[in-house]
Amino acid sequence: MSDAVLQTLGLSIRFGGVEAVRGVDFTLAERELRCLIGPNGAGKSTLFKLLTGQLKPTAGRIVFRGHDITGHHTHAIARRGIGIKTQVPSLFDGLTVREHLWLAARRTNPAERARAITEEILERIGLASLANGAVGRLSHGLRQWVELGTVLAGNPELILLDEPAAGMTHDEVARTAELVREINRTHALIVVEHDMQFVRMIARTVTVMHQGAVLVEDTMDQIMKNATVRDIYLGKHGGS
């Protein structure tokens, strides 16, 4: 498994009596784009928090590019090259769009290069006209873009996107899908999304989570035909 970017082995976390993530074995190959779906409470966001070190697993291991990063600090994991766009955009409300991108770019680049990257990303996410406005006043959709741009500016090797299309218009969703495909040419990605149309636009392999565990992993077409998956989305499997 030397070509795996990310691998989890029996990853679990327990909150009191609830096991929010149960024995997840997950492998992501180089340049892979994986969609992660599942009903609310399936453990997708919790899994992301484990991968980024915001939560510490109660059991299991996380291996990123051959390094065991289990239990490492969030900033140390970010330094290894995992970037995340969180479900509710996590931004610096008092700072401008440009400052967001610069902060992300500057950590790994000298000042001159960081400025260039900032301008480049501003163009790429189409926010050049809003570059000097405080982020706190932007709409939810625009905040999504700012966070996406911030993650890109840091140029992490693995990018986690938690519901990148939420709160976007139909056109914006299409643009986001376009951007995700473009990012995927150079980066590995894991995308959590509820919007099935969006998933269909980008997905090759899909992992379905249910009640904290991986239910099934297959191509999008096979997943759509899978009766169990349909049932849990309609609530027939209880629990969710």
Add this chain to the structure above:
Amino acid sequence: MVVIALGVPQVVDQFGLLQLTIFAAMCILALSLGFVWGYGGILCFGQSAFFGLGAYAYAVTAVDLGESTAAAILAVLVPAVFAALLGYFMFYGRLSDVYLGVITLSVTLIFFNLMNSTAGDAYRVGKARLNGFNGMPSLPTLNVPGDPARLLDPTETFYLVMAFLVIVYVGLHVLLASHFGRVVVAIRENEARCELLGYDVRLHKLLVFTIGGGIAGLAGCLFANWGAFVSPNVFSLTMTSQIIIWVIVGGLGTLVGPIIGCLIMQYLATTLGTQQLANTNLIFGIIFLAFVLLVPRGIVPSLRALGARAPGPSRVHDPA
């Protein structure tokens, strides 16, 4: 600021000059908290602990060595090291904001109690007797480095303190405009995002806290030198309250604010002190309450918001 500083000794008398010297020293102290709290977002209620440590470090070393240069350097280093140590426990222990405030306040009050109980011959460092609540009188004042016999006169001291004030003010601006400073402000805005971007929040906070401690120590050194005297009152609740009030009145998130707040309150304290009209604590308590309840953002940010005619989020970094 520089022009005013150079011109002042020509127009004010000796008393006025001494008064301005202590105001300037206190402005340095105000800046230290304005930086730590207003930009670093670290709720430090014990800035007077570092101020007092600086004052005592200066006093003890100056008495022991009879020369002020090493004393002045130690007055910055000792509080900075102490801040680093305390900060390590607080930030790496991940204490929340409010706990931080209470712990720092407790630290300074314990120092107050400690120093008050050092009366007697047993409590001495080398030749220097700590003297408990009576304080240490007749301290050697600042001399020209290397020449203990050549003491600075009041005008020279004023220039020196003003120079330090300008250096600290400009230095903090430069620092805030740097990569480090921008990360510090970003941490205040959103710690979690900073970590997800790969910045070590604990380390940044620790550095801010340490720098703030060192600056407060410098102010303490200048204070001890000004009166040639230091007593446990540097650690008192009144002292630490004053620093908080300066920053609250002037406004968080600016460097001018704490200076303006400090000048207003120092002037008020001096006037009240000489007129004996009302108890200083009483007036300060009322002003404190009034600002928290009515002008929570402080004078400078409120005026700026008024000027911009938009009540948006507080400005994060402003070169003014």
Add this chain to the structure above:
Amino acid sequence: MDLAAVLTFEILNGVATLVLISVGLAIIFGMMRVINLAHGEFLMLGGYAAIVATNHGVNIWVAMVVVAPLVVGVVGVIAERLIIRVLYGRMIDTLLATWGLSLFFIGIVTTIFGNTVAGIGAPLGSLGVGRYSISLYRLVLIGIAAAILAVIFVALRQTRLGLIARGTMENPNMAAALGVSPPRVYATTFGVGAALTGLAGGLLAPISGVLPTVGAAYVAKAFITVISGGTAILAGTAAASSLFGSVNQLLTYFTTPVIGEAGLLAAAILLLRVLPHGITGKLFKGSL
């Protein structure tokens, strides 16, 4: 043997003092998440209330146990109504406002009584233990501290008011939906916390004397105890008081009071480095 007895007494005394000065703060902080920086001044006001009442011919026990808590309880309710209530949910602003309040109280009391120490003689006498003698009054204080903890425990567990208070702290919206008025509960809680603090101030007045700035001597220890105690009001206060009281008294006995104070602080900082949520943060979740 005598030494052991006296040392035990000293330690119990240190623990009792910590319990007395921090229990009111623990109730206000634990139940309302309000950090009352005027806590030291509530103690100070309790002391003055007891002294003034005694000087006006009131029996010293009545002055300490009835007048002091009553006066400070009323002050607490007024402060809650006028200031704290406006700032609920803004933890740091509340902290700052109570700080302003603390200066205000110091100022007022200094204006009225002057910046001098006032005091009353301790009642009861002393008791001989071999070559040593211990103050009977201090012995009684240990009993009172234990009694206070017991009463609070019973009040929270057994009474309707205690149940309402615990429910409101747990989930204000749900309590409101059930017809409980959270503002009333908060005002009552703050009043009770203040009254207990006033009681402590009254009881300690004969031992330490009172002056307008005496609050500063107590407030640091009280906060350290409450924070180190963690979420459980009673178990936390009792555990932290026992730990710090022992450290403080033992160090004081074998070295000096200065080292005792420093040791207390150092113990607290070390403790919070290991247990950031205090002694009862994880261990006794949900207990009192």
